[in-house]
Amino acid sequence: MKINNTIIVYASRHGTTAEYAKKLMKLLDGNVDLCSLDERGKSMPDMSFYDTIVIGGSIHYGKNSKLIVSFVKNNIDLLITRRLGLFVTSYYDGERALQQLSSAYPKELLNRAVVADFFDGELLYQKLNFFEKIVAKVVLKAEELDPIIEKLKVIEFAEKLNQ
Ligand SMILES: Cc1cc2nc3c(=O)[nH]c(=O)nc-3n(C[C@H](O)[C@H](O)[C@H](O)COP(=O)(O)O)c2cc1C
Numbered sequence: 001m002k003i004n005n006t007i008i009v010y011a012s013r014h015g016t017t018a019e020y021a022k023k024l025m026k027l028l029d030g031n032v033d034l035c036s037l038d039e040r041g042k043s044m045p046d047m048s049f050y051d052t053i054v055i056g057g058s059i060h061y062g063k064n065s066k067l068i069v070s071f072v073k074n075n076i077d078l079l080i081t082r083r084l085g086l087f088v089t090s091y092y093d094g095e096r097a098l099q100q101l102s103s104a105y106p107k108e109l110l111n112r113a114v115v116a117d118f119f120d121g122e123l124l125y126q127k128l129n130f131f132e133k134i135v136a137k138v139v140l141k142a143e144e145l146d147p148i149i150e151k152l153k154v155i156e157f158a159e160k161l162n163q
Contacts, residue, residue: 003030003031004029004030004031004051004052005030005031005033005049005050005051005052006028006030006031006032006033006050006051006052006053006054006161007032007033007034007035007045007047007049007050007052007053007054008021008024008025008028008032008033008034008035008054008055008056009035009037009053009054009055009056009068009071010034010035010036010037010055010056010057010068011036011037011038011056011057011058011065011067011068011071012036012038012058012065013058013060013065014123014124014127014128015124015127016058016089016121016122016124016149017056017057017058017065017089017121018036019149020056020087020089020119020149020154021034021036021054021056022034023151023154024054024056024085024154024157024158027154027155027158027159027162028052028054028158028161028162029162030052033045033050037065037067037068037071038067047075047078047079047082048078050082051082051083052082052083052084052085052114052161053079053082053083053084053085054084054085054086054087054161055068055071055072055079055084055085055086055087055105056068056086056087056088056089057069057088057089057104058088058089058090058121059088059089059090059092059100059104059121062100062103063103063104064088064103064104064105068104072105072106072109076106076108076109079109080108080109080112083114083161084109084112084113084114084116085113085114085115085116085157085160085161086101086104086105086109086110086113086115086116086117087116087117087118087119087157088100088101088104088118088119089118089119089120089121090118090119090120090121090147091120091121091123091136091139091140091143091145091147092143092145093118093120093145093147097118098118100118101116101117101118114160114161114163115157115160115161117153117156117157119149119150119153119154119157120147120148120149120150120153121147122147122148122149123136123140123147
């Protein structure tokens with residue numbers, strides 16, 4: 001039986017998306033590689049090797065990470081031929097998070113993805129700069145949000161890709 005090769009490509013400003021990527025790596029079947037766009041720069045692995053490609057970014061000011069947006073743009077022809085898992089981390093949930101997710105990736109990928117979801121984006125205050133701390137505190141208080149790392153949704157996400 002052929003072993004499924006998966007790569008998780010992610011970008012993470014303060015570490016939360018990286019944490020989800022690492023959790024997924026443990027939960028997915030087959031060979032799983034991690035690829036941090038923050039660290040890899042232009043020396044990327046050959047994406048055509050992988051049957052399944054998981055892409056994860058974080059939402060800041062309503063938008064997905066720029067590194068993820070350009071990775072997706074540059075690889076779209078290959079991505080539409082692969083099994084896809086797409087996710088974002090965000091402090092909003094519900095309808096607002098779905099809206100952000102739907103503009104974080106091109107429709108053609110979202111429609112084809114085996115699974116696409118948002119995960120609660122905790123805020124690692126010690127890693128935020130002064131301005132980011134103020135923005136985060138104001139929004140969280142105004143919207144009564146309390147984002148914490150969630151395990152169940154990640155497990156469900158992995159289960160869908162493992163089927
Ligand atoms: C300055 C700032 C702006 C943010 N803007 C948004 C936003 O517009 N929508 C949202 O859902 N989450 C927003 N977040 C929450 C981040 O998406 C969340 O903390 C995420 O987990 C960060 O992941 P990372 O550390 O991997 O980059 C913001 C966080 C910060 C610090």
